[in-house]
Amino acid sequence: MLNDCVPRTFLARINSATTRLQQICCYLLAILVSFIMHTTAAHADWQQTLTAAKGQSVYFNAWGGGDNINQYIQWVAKQVDQQYGITLKHVKLADTADAVSRLIAEKSAGRDDDGSIDLMWINGENFRALKDQKLIYGPFSQNLPNYRYVDESARQSLTLDFGTAVEGMESPWGMSQVVFIYDTQTLSAPPTSMLELLEYAQQNPGRITYPEPPQYLGTTFLKQALYELIADPSVLSEPVENIDFELLSKPLWDYLDQLHPVTWRSGDVFPASAEAMIRLLDDQEIDISLSFDVSSASVQIEQGNLADTVRSYVFDKGTISNTHFVAIPYNSASKAASQVVANFLLSPQAQVKKQTPTVWGDLTVLSHYRLSAQQQQQFAQLPRGIATLSLEQLGQSIPEPDTSWVAALESAWRARYAK
Amino acid sequence: MKIVSISRLISALLLALLAIGVIGTLLPAFNYLPVLGYTEFSWQPWINLFQAPELYSSLMLTLFSGITATIIALFVALATLSCCYDTRWMRYLQASLSPVLAIPHAAMAIGLLFLLSPSGWVIRLLSPEVTGFDRPPNWLTVQDPYALSLVLALVIKETPYLLFVLLASARQLPVKASIQLGQTLGYSRLTIWRKLLLPLLYPMIRLPIFVVLAFSLTVIDLAIIIGPNTPSTLAVTLFRWFQDADLTLRLQASAGSILLIMIIAICCWCWQQVYLLAHYFSRASYSDGQRRTKADSYLKLGSYLYLLIMAVAALALLVLPLWAFAKRWRFPDALPAKWSLDKFNASTDLLTQLSTTTLLIAFSVAFIALIISVLILEHKRLFSGKVFWFDRFIYIPILLPQVGFLFGLQIALIWSHLNGSLAGVILLHTLYCLPYVYLTLQGPYLKFQQAYYTQALALTQRPLYAFVQVKLAMLKGPLLSAAALAVAVSIAQYLPTLVAGEGRINTLTTEAVALAASGERKQASLMALLQAFMPLLVFIMAHFIAKHWTSWRLAISYRASDKNNISAK
Numbered sequence: 001m002l003n004d005c006v007p008r009t010f011l012a013r014i015n016s017a018t019t020r021l022q023q024i025c026c027y028l029l030a031i032l033v034s035f036i037m038h039t040t041a042a043h044a045d046w047q048q049t050l051t052a053a054k055g056q057s058v059y060f061n062a063w064g065g066g067d068n069i070n071q072y073i074q075w076v077a078k079q080v081d082q083q084y085g086i087t088l089k090h091v092k093l094a095d096t097a098d099a100v101s102r103l104i105a106e107k108s109a110g111r112d113d114d115g116s117i118d119l120m121w122i123n124g125e126n127f128r129a130l131k132d133q134k135l136i137y138g139p140f141s142q143n144l145p146n147y148r149y150v151d152e153s154a155r156q157s158l159t160l161d162f163g164t165a166v167e168g169m170e171s172p173w174g175m176s177q178v179v180f181i182y183d184t185q186t187l188s189a190p191p192t193s194m195l196e197l198l199e200y201a202q203q204n205p206g207r208i209t210y211p212e213p214p215q216y217l218g219t220t221f222l223k224q225a226l227y228e229l230i231a232d233p234s235v236l237s238e239p240v241e242n243i244d245f246e247l248l249s250k251p252l253w254d255y256l257d258q259l260h261p262v263t264w265r266s267g268d269v270f271p272a273s274a275e276a277m278i279r280l281l282d283d284q285e286i287d288i289s290l291s292f293d294v295s296s297a298s299v300q301i302e303q304g305n306l307a308d309t310v311r312s313y314v315f316d317k318g319t320i321s322n323t324h325f326v327a328i329p330y331n332s333a334s335k336a337a338s339q340v341v342a343n344f345l346l347s348p349q350a351q352v353k354k355q356t357p358t359v360w361g362d363l364t365v366l367s368h369y370r371l372s373a374q375q376q377q378q379f380a381q382l383p384r385g386i387a388t389l390s391l392e393q394l395g396q397s398i399p400e401p402d403t404s405w406v407a408a409l410e411s412a413w414r415a416r417y418a419k
Numbered sequence: 420m421k422i423v424s425i426s427r428l429i430s431a432l433l434l435a436l437l438a439i440g441v442i443g444t445l446l447p448a449f450n451y452l453p454v455l456g457y458t459e460f461s462w463q464p465w466i467n468l469f470q471a472p473e474l475y476s477s478l479m480l481t482l483f484s485g486i487t488a489t490i491i492a493l494f495v496a497l498a499t500l501s502c503c504y505d506t507r508w509m510r511y512l513q514a515s516l517s518p519v520l521a522i523p524h525a526a527m528a529i530g531l532l533f534l535l536s537p538s539g540w541v542i543r544l545l546s547p548e549v550t551g552f553d554r555p556p557n558w559l560t561v562q563d564p565y566a567l568s569l570v571l572a573l574v575i576k577e578t579p580y581l582l583f584v585l586l587a588s589a590r591q592l593p594v595k596a597s598i599q600l601g602q603t604l605g606y607s608r609l610t611i612w613r614k615l616l617l618p619l620l621y622p623m624i625r626l627p628i629f630v631v632l633a634f635s636l637t638v639i640d641l642a643i644i645i646g647p648n649t650p651s652t653l654a655v656t657l658f659r660w661f662q663d664a665d666l667t668l669r670l671q672a673s674a675g676s677i678l679l680i681m682i683i684a685i686c687c688w689c690w691q692q693v694y695l696l697a698h699y700f701s702r703a704s705y706s707d708g709q710r711r712t713k714a715d716s717y718l719k720l721g722s723y724l725y726l727l728i729m730a731v732a733a734l735a736l737l738v739l740p741l742w743a744f745a746k747r748w749r750f751p752d753a754l755p756a757k758w759s760l761d762k763f764n765a766s767t768d769l770l771t772q773l774s775t776t777t778l779l780i781a782f783s784v785a786f787i788a789l790i791i792s793v794l795i796l797e798h799k800r801l802f803s804g805k806v807f808w809f810d811r812f813i814y815i816p817i818l819l820p821q822v823g824f825l826f827g828l829q830i831a832l833i834w835s836h837l838n839g840s841l842a843g844v845i846l847l848h849t850l851y852c853l854p855y856v857y858l859t860l861q862g863p864y865l866k867f868q869q870a871y872y873t874q875a876l877a878l879t880q881r882p883l884y885a886f887v888q889v890k891l892a893m894l895k896g897p898l899l900s901a902a903a904l905a906v907a908v909s910i911a912q913y914l915p916t917l918v919a920g921e922g923r924i925n926t927l928t929t930e931a932v933a934l935a936a937s938g939e940r941k942q943a944s945l946m947a948l949l950q951a952f953m954p955l956l957v958f959i960m961a962h963f964i965a966k967h968w969t970s971w972r973l974a975i976s977y978r979a980s981d982k983n984n985i986s987a988k
Contacts, residue, residue, distance in 0.1 A: 019441055033843045059923070061922065064922075064933075065933070065934075067765075067942070077765060091921075092922060092924050092925065094922075094924050094933045095660050095662060098662055098922060099661060099922075100666075101661065101663075101666065101669070102421060102838075102921055104454060104455065104666055104669075105454075105829050105830055105833050105838075106457075106833055106838075108452070108453065108454025108830055108833075109830050109833035109834040110834070111833060111834075111836075115691045116838060116839045116921060116923070120571075125665075129665070129666065133666075152934075160531075191645065194637050205557070206557030212648055213661075214648060220688075224858065264557065265557065265559050266557075267560075268559055268563075268566065268649065269559065269562050269563075269647065269648060269649060270648065270649060272648065272936050273936070275939050280538075282749065283538035283555055283749075283750045284538075284554040284555065284749075284750055285538055285554070285555045287559075303942075304746045304747045304761075305761070307749070369722075407665060411472075414471040414472060414473060414650075418472070418473050418476075418649040418650045419472055419473065419475075419476050419650065
């Protein structure tokens with residue numbers, strides 16, 4: 001707004017000026033002034049935020065099931081304490097939905113200014129629920145200084161979180177992509193599409209499975225299958241209400257009806273999580289595991305949970321990928337500090353550390369070309385774990401379907417197979 | 420009377436808490452949840468509930484697992500009591516009870532999971548030599564869709580509890596005399612139990628049986644760890660709905676919780692009717708004069724089952740340290756190939772923090788529950804003879820399903836700013852520990868010969884001094900065991916910790932259940948190991964301290980008085 005207004009008022013004043021040159025000079029001056037005013041204003045705003053943030057505590061509610069991720073968050077806590085005087089406390093969630101339901105409970109109890117959550121790790125359906133219910137603060141993310149490293153056009157998932165417009169209400173943190181994991185000792189040529197997977201299962205009954213929806217990785221498996229089986233994948237970006245779900249999802253159910261009798265435990269039970277899949281792979285109960293964490297296989301080998309002959313791979317037509325974010329609840333008492341933490345999470349320093357395979361291996365949301373040469377080099381020099389794929393090997397990424405597909409797929413799945 | 424008014428105040432507070440929890444479940448069940456914009460009462464949540472595809476199968480699973488587990492546990496407990504009471508096995512039986520009672524069921528279930536799964540320890544021990552398996556078989560042993568593994572876990576947990584209650588009740592019956600008399604008439608031991616003693620015992624343990632039944636029908640943590648998941652039992656299904664991102668599911672989850680309460684009531688009622696019927700039809704057989712019957716061998720079988728159950732429980736606990744200290748343990752190795760303390764070292768900070776929180780909560784709860792129980796029992800003593808209404812509602816917390824009730828309380832916790840605080844967790848734990856403390860303390864406390872206190876009061880003229888130094892000191896045995904029980908119950912609490920602690924307050928139990936569900940065996944075993952170890956230690960300590968307290972105290976005071984004497988000289 002500021003950008004637009006200032007030049008026009010300037011123009012009005014100098015209307016009497018005659019020469020074209022003068023006009024151009026004034027034009028340029030106006031633009032310059034407005035630009036300086038804008039950046040200094042933003043700078044002053046951020047300074048204010050930094051001052052307000054000092055001494056505040058941030059309760060960061062984030063899924064706590066990964067040892068390596070928890071340790072990374074501890075590192076972040078140490079950094080923001082040293083750099084900004086912020087106390088960051090990690091509240092480990094078993095499921096992000098817990099935090100969502102707590103926010104609801106807080107709103108119903110009228111606790112509108114000192115909620116228990118200051119920052120939360122979020123995306124997809126949880127984000128939509130909070131945004132729809134107006135339970136998050138914002139827009140804020142585009143004003144974060146480090147947001148300048150993010151190129152929104154680089155990936156659709158940066159602005160459309162499972163089809164929900166982000167609109168600055170959450171700040172990007174990392175990228176995930178589905179990878180499949182197998183042991184080269186048991187399997188020489190792993191199946192690279194859903195149809196090959198079915199064929200493999202029919203030849204080797206009981207050796208294929210996927211996590212149980214609504215566990216998010218399980219739901220992702222359904223989306224991956226749907227993407228490969230559906231005639232026109234572009235309908236996936238439509239809200240379910242606008243299409244004939246019954247008809248369009250039929251190929252998926254036909255596929256699963258064929259797959260389930262030859263899955264692990266004949267489809268009577270499904271593993272609870274990605275970690276359970278890793279365990280089953282190591283016990284050789286199953287032959288292929290999947291993960292949303294590209295470095296998962298390397299990390300698990302390191303921890304002695306998988307053999308060092310294990311490798312990861314992706315399907316030929318690409319795999320589902322998404323962006324995960326952090327958001328600030330409407331009733332956080334430390335909104336300034338939460339923004340500073342969100343900004344720190346976006347910094348090249350924190351993003352390089354996060355992408356280090358021995359730390360976490362989570363892909364960065366920053367765009368390569370917006371970084372300085374030195375920062376680019378830091379990313380380029382990152383070692384890769386023995387079972388981690390490079391960006392080129394990860395290949396094509398498939399965007400998440402609209403959020404509404406999640407609930408539709410989950411309830412249809414449960415209605416069919418969880419009876 | 421000060422004590423009476425304090426006791427009344429506490430009772431009123433407890434009753435208010437219960438009421439809030441129930442109302443907080445009832446209103447959303449009828450479509451009233453203003454925060455989500457539901458302000459008009461309607462039957463919609465119930466309609467949605469009955470249209471949910473998983474409801475009926477969840478319900479069947481719940482009924483099957485809950486009732487079967489209770490029947491088996493009761494049968495094994497009765498059989499074991501008949502076979503072992505007053506025999507040389509009695510000592511071992513009693514020794515086996517407290518450890519199994521003390522160990523939190525989550526730890527036991529995690530052990531069972533790692534023992535019995537197709538890639539579990541049992542098959543590892545037998546493979547490949549006996550079974551010929553190089554890879555785990557594609558069998559369904561744990562988390563089976565019929566909930567048999569859940570039934571097993573429940574039986575392991577509940578049989579010792581019922582036996583404990585049975586032993587306490589049997590002491591009030593003339594067991595020895597009955598058996599002697601019966602045997603002179605030529606009746607076999609087990610027949611005497613069946614025809615004479617068990618019918619007398621049953622009414623005495625009816626309430627504990629209902630507690631077991633209610634627990635089995637509503638348990639969350641055990642069912643998450645070892646129960647089936649497609650579908651899960653009703654309590655777990657409701658739990659999932661309460662936690663779902665789709666907030667409107669809360670309404671039908673509340674309706675489901677009310678349904679669960681009704682199911683408990685109906686099951687208890689039916690159980691009683693079946694008992695009356697069975698009793699009616701077997702009355703004739705009590706006096707048919709048969710000296711020994713086939714039923715004797717069933718009872719014997721039942722007591723062997725108890726042995727088997729204990730053996731499985733022992734193995735399940737043994738597998739925990741194996742996983743906790745394994746670095747690499749692939750199928751089908753019988754033991755880990757590589758050991759390491761890495762996990763332990765890497766998580767020392769976390770373990771210390773979790774253990775401190777867990778113990779801090781447990782000891783505070785034990786302390787508070789003891790004080791409340793003593794106050795109320797003192798009140799009850801003064802009212803002897805009349806019906807004491809506290810006795811009636813003290814059972815309600817353990818009979819109500821946790822899943823609806825606690826979510827009903829959640830809003831009240833937030834409103835009072837107790838959510839996510841240690842105080843909130845302690846409050847909810849107290850609600851669940853108090854019944855156990857009160858009930859175990861009740862017998863010995865009311866039996867206390869008040870004359871000792873009167874005498875002490877007459878001598879000292881100091882009521883508090885006489886009360887603490889004489890009455891409580893004489894009751895230190897029961898007081899300490901009640902405290903140990905409270906510690907064990909508190910350590911085992913999963914859902915109350917989760918709801919009141921909101922993830923900010925974590926205990927060994929919440930962490931262990933989360934890890935077991937995620938499948939991280941090493942860390943989960945480590946947590947479960949500590950979780951099992953702590954209450955055991957507390958039980959042993961309680962026993963040890965009660966035994967030696969007086970001699971220690973005397974030794975210290977003698978030394979002090981010696982010193983005084985010396986300095987006086």
